[in-house]
Amino acid sequence: MLTDEERREIEAELVRYPTRQAVCIEAMRIVQHHRGWVSDESIRDIGELLEMSSADLDGVATFYNLIFRKPVGRHVVMVCNSVSCWIMGYERIREQVTGHLGIEFGETTPDNRFTLLPIVCLGACQHAPAMLVDNELHGDLDAAKVEGILEEYK
């Protein structure tokens, strides 16, 4: 079941678009904002509200890498692996992050604190290598900095 708040937020979007389907990506973002991810149940509930089949909506959901169809940890760490960061030392940063967290890309720490994902160019190339933790961008990374940054997220 969608909460009243989720429903209200989704319906507020409907006035901006001529079709209900157009709101579906924003609707999934809203649910994900509240719950951390988009479950099969949420796909069904959003689909009902927007008059889309679950299959159609899941087809959209799985196209977009920022829609999470699996549960994620309290903090999502996204390490840029595109070309400028690669030149500036992405592989060392990746080793540092995976070593410190004890997980690989696509995994979540057992204490549910962090999920680690690769991300395409974050548009911070003058500060490469860079990573995004939740909503915060961290640039000019070096191996020594990474641990301190991650420790700020409890």
Next chain:
Amino acid sequence: MPTERPLTQAILSDGQPLSLQGYERSGGYQGLRKALREMTPQKVQDEVKNSGLRGRGGAGFPTGMKWSFTPMGEGSPRPKYVVANADEMEPGTFKDRYLMEGNPHQLIEGLILAGYAIQADVAFIFIRGEYKLAQERLARAIAEAYTAGYLGKNILKSDYALELYLHVSAGRYMCGEETGLLNALEGKRANPRAKPPFPQVSGLWGKPTIVNNVETLVNVPHIIEKGAAWFQTLSHTRDAGTKLYGASGKVKRPGLWELPMGTPLREILEEHAGGMRDGLRFRGVLPGGASTDFLVEEHLDVPMDYTEVQKAGSRLGTGTMIVLDDRTCPVGMTSNLIHFFAQESCGWCTPCWSGLNWARQTLAAMEEGHGESGDLEKLSFQSKFWSPGHTFCALAPGAAEPLQSALKFFRDDFKRHIDEKHCPWRS
């Protein structure tokens, strides 16, 4: 004479966004006032056409001409849409983020003027999900613009009305492709659409739609306020205006600079970026993001504009360049680029999803010492199918540019990987 920097000179150096008042004090919204007071939509289109402004998102299509294909007048289909493409995801590109975070109202004014020029009813800013700070600043600026009467009904007491919405995307490079973006806005997978029909005739929900890059749009208020002739004087060459150039990689001072269009590559890399870091030598550069051909030492005196970079065998693209040094493996760099394109392929066209994935595996194997004789010929052959006409959109053609040029300029490095059965850059 000091160089004029219309797009960035008002941006604050402390990282804070320019406020509405600050923007107005710097001449902001004067272009819009002038257009609504004394210019017809056709006149606005003509001024932009005469200015010679070309699209700053990478393709370089003349902006005024793009607008001119929109049906105008009584009986033209409604609503019409105008969209700012703020889905900056071309690897190595970080210019639109700076423009939006530093001066959000400048983009809003540009979008309103573009909307007025084609008599649009609704505007969207389509921004990538990772650009959180730009989203916050744009959302606040849009609310301010409504309160100040720049958006909504009867803009500045005129008959013109425009609603502006911020659409936050959920990822994928394909969303920056014009027709993929339209599908994304309609709540679909961002596969490309066949052209024709072009979006100006049949875009969002089948209605006339224009899509312009952020840097393109922020030029428009200045062109309208100061005129097409002024805009022509800003550049060093026949392609008009200024350009945000950037450099990343192992240069001394990676960064972003607004300079006259046509500034030579050497000046950007050596004066503005400070040259290579000590002990490193320049080997090559992707002049305008990941999907442009490598240029090398012999090209350093090329003026960075659309015409001259094309003559040199590459593209100006986004104008934000990625520098390759002599301690970085060109095969590894190419492998990283092709990995990106293969991952971001939407799966719509076979030469793209299948061919790119095959090339990704071949290059990764070469990096691991498993390259085989004949790989280079096969890579050349395969990438010929990534050209316009074999695919719906520019993703695969964009991937072919760095690969084919790397095979040309760094062929010995590829051969060494195959012959020596390991990457010579790895100890």
